[in-house]
Amino acid sequence: MKSLKHSLLALLALPAGLAAQDMALTGAVVLDPANESIHRGAVVIRGGRIAELADALPADFDGPTLNLGGRYVIPALADVHTHSFGNASPGGMPQMLGPQGTANVALYTGVAFVLDLFSPEDMILGFRDGQRASGPQGALLFAAGPCLTATSGHCSEYGVPTRIVDTPEDARREVTELAGKVPDVVKIVYDHQSYGGRSMPTVDLATLTAVLETARQHGIRTVVHIGTWDDVRDAVQAGADAVTHTPGPAPPPVDIATLMVEAGTFHIPTLAVQSEFVRMLDEPGLLDDPLLVETVPEALRDIYRGVDASQPAFESWLEYQRILAQPTRDAVKSLADAGVPMLTGTDGGNPGIFQGYSVHRELELLEAAGLPPWAALRTATTDAARFLGHRWGVEPGDEATLLVLDASPLDAIANTKRIHAVIQAGTVVDRESLRTW
Numbered sequence: 001m002k003s004l005k006h007s008l009l010a011l012l013a014l015p016a017g018l019a020a021q022d023m024a025l026t027g028a029v030v031l032d033p034a035n036e037s038i039h040r041g042a043v044v045i046r047g048g049r050i051a052e053l054a055d056a057l058p059a060d061f062d063g064p065t066l067n068l069g070g071r072y073v074i075p076a077l078a079d080v081h082t083h084s085f086g087n088a089s090p091g092g093m094p095q096m097l098g099p100q101g102t103a104n105v106a107l108y109t110g111v112a113f114v115l116d117l118f119s120p121e122d123m124i125l126g127f128r129d130g131q132r133a134s135g136p137q138g139a140l141l142f143a144a145g146p147c148l149t150a151t152s153g154h155c156s157e158y159g160v161p162t163r164i165v166d167t168p169e170d171a172r173r174e175v176t177e178l179a180g181k182v183p184d185v186v187k188i189v190y191d192h193q194s195y196g197g198r199s200m201p202t203v204d205l206a207t208l209t210a211v212l213e214t215a216r217q218h219g220i221r222t223v224v225h226i227g228t229w230d231d232v233r234d235a236v237q238a239g240a241d242a243v244t245h246t247p248g249p250a251p252p253p254v255d256i257a258t259l260m261v262e263a264g265t266f267h268i269p270t271l272a273v274q275s276e277f278v279r280m281l282d283e284p285g286l287l288d289d290p291l292l293v294e295t296v297p298e299a300l301r302d303i304y305r306g307v308d309a310s311q312p313a314f315e316s317w318l319e320y321q322r323i324l325a326q327p328t329r330d331a332v333k334s335l336a337d338a339g340v341p342m343l344t345g346t347d348g349g350n351p352g353i354f355q356g357y358s359v360h361r362e363l364e365l366l367e368a369a370g371l372p373p374w375a376a377l378r379t380a381t382t383d384a385a386r387f388l389g390h391r392w393g394v395e396p397g398d399e400a401t402l403l404v405l406d407a408s409p410l411d412a413i414a415n416t417k418r419i420h421a422v423i424q425a426g427t428v429v430d431r432e433s434l435r436t437w
Contacts, residue, residue, distance in 0.1 A: 022045070022046055022047075022061075022062075022063030022064070023045045023063050023064050023065065023066065023426060023428075024042055024043065024044045024045065024057055024061055024063060024064075024065045024066070025042065025043040025045070025065070025066050025068055025073065025404075026041075026042045026056075026057050026065055026066070026067045026068065027067045027068045027069050027070055027071070028040070028041065028042065028043050028068045028071065028072075028073045029068075029070060029071065029072045029073065029408070030043060030053060030072075030073045030074075030394050031072060031073065031074045031377070031394070031408070031409070031410065032382075032393070032394050032395060033074070033075065033374055033377040033378040033381050033382045034378070034382040034393065034395070036374045039053050039394075040055075041053065041054055041055040041056055042054045042055070042056055042057045042058075043073065043394070043400075044057075044058065044061060045400040045423075045426045046426075047426070048399060048400055048425040048426035048427070049397060049398060049399055049400055049426065050393075050394060050395060050396050050397065050398045050399075050400050051396060052396060053394075053395075053396065066421075066428070068404060068420075071404050071405060071406060071420055072404070072405040072406075072407070072408050072409070072415075073394060073402055073403070073404055073405075074377060074381060074394070074402070074403050074405065074409065074416075075381035075382060075385070075392055075393040075394055075398075075401065075402060075403070076110055076111070076112035076113070076381070076392065076401045076402055076403045076422065076423075076424070077109075077110050077111045077112065077113075077344070077359050077360075077363075077380040077381060077384075077403065077416065078111065078112070078113035078114070078115070078343075078344065078359075078380055078381070078384035078385070078388065079106065079111050079113070079114045079115065079344060079345060079346050079348065079356075079358075079359045079380075080115040080242075080268055080343045080344065080345045080384055080387060080388070081115060081117050081223075081244050081268050081270055081343075081345025081346060081347050081348075082102070082114050082115065082116055082117065082345070082346055082347065082348035082349065082355065083116060083117065083118055083119055083347070083348055083349030083350075084097070084098065084099045084102035084103070084114065084116045084119060084124070084141070084348070084349070084355070085097065085098065085102075085119065085349055086098065086101065086102065086349070086355065087296060087300065087348075087349075087353070087354050087355060088349060088350055088351045088353070089300055089303050089351075090277070090303060090304060090307050090314065090351050091303050091306075091307070092299075092300075092303050093300075094300075095296060095297060095300050095437065097355060097437060099116070099119070099123075099124060099127040099141060100127070100137065100138065100436075101436055101437055102114065102138075102139075102141075102348075102355045102356075103131075103136065103137065103138025103139045103140075103141055104137070104138040104139075104434040104435075104436050104437070105138075105295050105355050105356045105357075105434070105437055106138065106139035106355055106356040106359075107138045107139040107356075107422060107424065107429060107431075107434055108294075108295060108356060108422075108431050108434045108435065109291060109295060109356030109357055109359065109360070109417075109419070110356075110360075110403040110416065110419050110422050111139055111356045111359045112139050112140060112392070112401045112403075112422070112424055113139060113140050113142065113384065113388060113390065113392075113401075114139050114140075114141055114142070115141075115142040115143070115144070115184065115185065115345070115388065116141060116142070116143045116144065117144050117147070117185070117187045117223060117225075117244070118144060118146065118147035118155055118160070118162070118187060119143070119145075119160070120160055120161065121145040121146045121161070121162075121163075121178075121181075124141075124143045124145060125143055125145050125181050125183065127141060127143075128141050128142065128143045128184075136424075138434060140390070142184040142185070142388055142390075143183060143184055144183050144184065144185045144186060144187040144223065145178060145181060145183045146161075146162040146163040146178065146187075147162050147163075147187050147188075147189060147225075148162070148163050148164075148165050148171070148174065148175075148186065148187065148188040148189065148203075148211055149162060149163075149164065149165070149188070149189040149202070149203070150164065150165070150166055150189070150201045150202050150203045150207075151164050151166055151201060152200065152201050153189055153191075153200050153201045153202050153203070154189045154191055154200050154202070154225065155189055157200075163178065165188070165203060165207055165210075165211060166203070166207065167206075167207060168206050168207050168209070168210035169210075170207065171203075171207050171208075171210035171211040171214060172210050172214045175210075175211055175214040175215050175218070175220075176214060176218070179214075179215075179218035179220060182220075183220060184220075184221070184388070185220065185221045185222060185223050185241075185242075186211065186215040186220050186221070186222050186223070187222075187223045187224075187225065188203065188208060188211045188212075188222070188223075188224055188225070189202060189203070189224075189225045190202055190203055190208045190224050190225065190226055190227075190231050190234065190235055191225055191226060191227035191228075191231060192227055192228050192230065192231055193227025193228050193231075193247065195227075195316075195317075195320065197316075202227075205234055205238070208224070208234065208235065208238055209238040209239075212224075212235075212238050212239045212240055213238075213239065216239060221241040221242070221387070221389075222239070222240050222241045222242070223240070223241065223242045223243070223244055223268070224240040224242070224243050224244070225243075225244055225245060226243045226244070226245055226247065227245070227247060228247050229247045229250065229252050229253055229256055231243075231247070232247065232252075232256055232260075233253070233255070233256060233259060235265075236256075236259045236260055236263050236265045237259065237263075239263075240265055241265065241266065241387075242265060242266035242267070242268055242343065242387065243265060243266075243267055243268070244268040244270060244345060244347075245268070245269070245270050245274070245347075246267075246269045246270065246271065246274065246324075246328040246331055246332060247328075247331070248274075248323070248324045248327040248328045248331060249323055249324060249327035249328075250327070251327065251330065251331055251334070252331050252334060252335060256335070257334065257335050257338035257339070257340055258338070260335065260338075260340045261338060261339045261340055264341070265340070265341075266340075266341050266342070266343050266383075266387055267332075267335055267340050267341070267342050267343070268342075268343045268344075268345040269328070269332045269342060269345075269362075269366070269369075270345050270346065270347045270362075271328060271329065271332065271362060271365040271366065271369065272346050272347070272352070272353055272358050272361050272362045272365055273346060273347035273350050273352065273353050274321060274324050274325075274328055275321050275324065275325045275328070275365065276352035276353060276358070276361060277314075277317070277318065277321060277351045277352030278318045278321040278322055278325075278352075279321075279325075279352075280304050280307075280352055281307060281309055281318070284304075284305055287301045287304055287305060289357075289417070290417075291357055291360065291417045291419075292354060292357050295354065295355075295356060295357055295437065296354050296357070296437075297437070304352075317351075329365070329368065329369035329370070330369075332366065332369045332370075332371075333369045333370035333371070336369075336370070336371050336375060337370075341383055342366070342371070342375070342378075342379040342383070343379050343380075343383060343384055343387055344359055344362050344363060344366070344379040344380035344384065345362070346358040346359055346361075346362050359380060360414070360416050360417045362380075363376050363377075363379070363380060363413045363414075363416055364413055364414050366379060366413075367412075367413040373409055373410045373411075373412075373413050374410070376413050377409060377413070381393065399425055400423060400425060400426045401423065401424050401425055402422075402423040403416070403419065403421075403422060403423075404419070404420040404421040404422070404423065405418050405419065405420060406418040406419075406420050419431075
């Protein structure tokens with residue numbers, strides 16, 4: 001253990017350019033979620049990418065090495081549904097992080113890629129553009145910019161300016177204008193669900209279709225916030241690339257999985273945002289998880305411990321979570337069993353969700369829903385890479401953005417929290433330097 005620690009410290013002390021160009025991991029157990037393979041031996045990294053997986057370190061390799069002593073290497077994780085203002089509070093002050101703080105805490109927790117699905121448009125796209133011009137400090141951020149919605153629809157209630165689309169003409173105009181800023185995805189709300197007896201206006205099918213068609217014409221992927229299984233059906237048939245959230249408590253109609261598989265539509269279940277708040281009240285020990293303690297101030301965790309569940313502001317939402325917990329797990333299992341591709345997203349910024357950390361909780365919930373460990377890993381790694389169009393992983397040619405773990409996530413997916421090191425594009429990350437919260 002001592003020699004491994006010294007090797008890691010030595011790598012952190014190397015000039016960043018050198019570490020990014022040439023390094024090797026030895027004594028590695030490499031888990032590839034894409035093909036469910038395990039490689040034991042060495043990983044050679046050149047120019048920030050995986051150059052070779054070998055049984056042993058090549059004799060001609062003269063760069064720095066890190067002996068992992070049998071530790072586990074997986075692709076770093078992604079969160080494909082977050083809002084990077086920070087961590088919400090059910091009372092008192094939230095933990096304000098902003099895009100840079102969110103990027104820092106995400107990478108600290110092994111989440112190297114985040115997709116922001118609604119923040120102030122120019123701010124978040126400007127931050128993203130700055131990262132791409134100078135290189136990321138923290139996790140690499142992808143962004144939708146605005147949340148397209150109907151007048152007085154969901155996303156308009158937060159006081160954050162967004163784009164309103166009430167007609168197909170609005171949709172074509174707004175998406176075409178937005179495309180000039182090259183968002184990574186276009187997000188639209190299409191939600192006919194009633195939440196605690198209250199519903200909000202939403203776009204009609206013609207407007208949804210116009211948004212998706214116009215985005216496709218500009219080569220931009222789409223994510224549709226949905227509320228019901230009928231919403232899912234409409235979104236898939238209209239050409240959505242992904243739908244986010246899991247309806248309930250009714251099970252998915254028999255045709256939904258077939259439609260999604262045939263269309264190749266990704267599902268972002270967001271089980272955590274639909275169940276974690278109430279789970280923290282029932283299982284307060286969750287707030288003592290070591291990784292959460294490292295990334296969320298005690299004062300905020302104490303606020304969650306002191307929530308009065310009878311308050312009108314929380315009562316209906318907590319009851320809704322209790323009702324949804326098992327049916328949404330069952331729905332995710334049935335869709336996954338049918339071959340629907342899944343992606344890990346947390347809806348960070350909402351109560352009960354914590355930037356970075358909740359990606360690991362989402363993986364645990366997916367495993368609890370019945371996804372095998374390999375399948376759960378794919379949702380946050382190789383399938384997320386496919387969706388984001390950014391190739392990282394453990395195969396030759398992949399960007400060497402990796403997570404080194406002290407225990408195997410195949411034994412328990414919660415072992416993704418047992419982080420030994422984070423490697424970003426061939427550079428061992430100084431995780432302590434990211435602690436700006």
